[in-house]
Amino acid sequence: MKHQESFTHFGYRDVPQAEKVTLVEHVFRSVAPYYDRMNDVMSFGIHRLWKKFTLQVANVRPGHVVLDVAAGTGDLAIGLAKQIGASGHVFMSDINDAMLNAGRDRLLDAGITNVSYVQANAECLPFVDNYFDCITMAFGLRNVTNKLAVLTSLYRILKPGGKLLILEFSQLSLPFLRKLYDLYSFQVIPLLGEWIANDKASYQYLVESIRRHPDQDTLKAMMQEAQFEDVTYFNLNAGIAALHKGYKY
DSSP states (O other): OOOOOOEEEETTEEEEHHHHHHHHHHHHHHHGGGHHHHHHHHHTTHHHHHHHHHHHHHOOOTTOEEEEETOTTOHHHHHHHHHHOTTSEEEEEESOHHHHHHHHHHHHHTTOOSEEEEEOOGGGOOOOSSOEEEEEEESOGGGSSOHHHHHHHHHHHEEEEEEEEEEEEOOOSOGGGHHHHHHIIIIIHHHHHHHHSSOHHHHHHHHHHHHHSOOHHHHHHHHHHTTOEEEEEEEETTTTEEEEEEEOO
16 A cells, blocks of 8 residues: 655644745745845834843843753844853754854854854754753744654753743634734735745745744644643733743753
C-alpha cells in the first residue's frame, strides 16, 4: 500500500510537512530587508510595547545565559543582552540565515558583543540539556511545522527553575472587534506588503498563519503537554497578541 504523506498547513493551504520549512524559509528570506519597517507600519509600533513587556516579564539577571529562538532581527536579543551584562550571554537562533544575518549585523552595529548566533531548526535545537536560564520566542512559533516538538525541545534545554516566554499573535477576546480586525488583516496588510516590500503573497501568508495558530488556552495546554508548569498567559491589546509563560521545575 502506498505510504500516505503527512500534511500540515501553510497559511490556509495544506502542504506536505516536508515542504513547509522551505516555503516558510522563502517567505522570511523575501521579507528580511523590510521586516522591521513592516512590523512598525502593520502594528503602528505597538509590537515594540509587546516586546518591552516581554523583557520585563523575562526579568533576566547579570550572568544569566539566555536563548532567543526565531530571533529574527534581534529586538528581544538586544534587550536581553543589556539585562544580562558582560557576565552573561545571549544565543540568537533562527532557521533562516537571511533573518539571522540581519539581526547579527544590527547587534554588531550597536556594539553588542555578548551574543552568539546559531542557525538551527527550533524542533531540534543543538544545545545541551538544562543549559538556559530563560528562553524567549517572539512571533516564530506559528511558522514551525511541529509546535509540540519545538516546545519539547525548549523544555529539554531549559534549566530547572528556568522560564519560557512565547510572544505570539493570538485570538481577540472581544468579538465585536473581530470583523474590523479581519478587514484590516486581510485587506490592508497584504497591500502594505506589496507597497513596502513588493511582496503581497508573503504577507497574505503571515496573516493566514495568525488565524491558523492555536488560541490562548490551546497553546497553554500544549505547553503543559510539553511538561511546562505554572503556565499562564497575558492578553495584549485584547488578545491580538498574547505572552505565554511557563517554568521547568
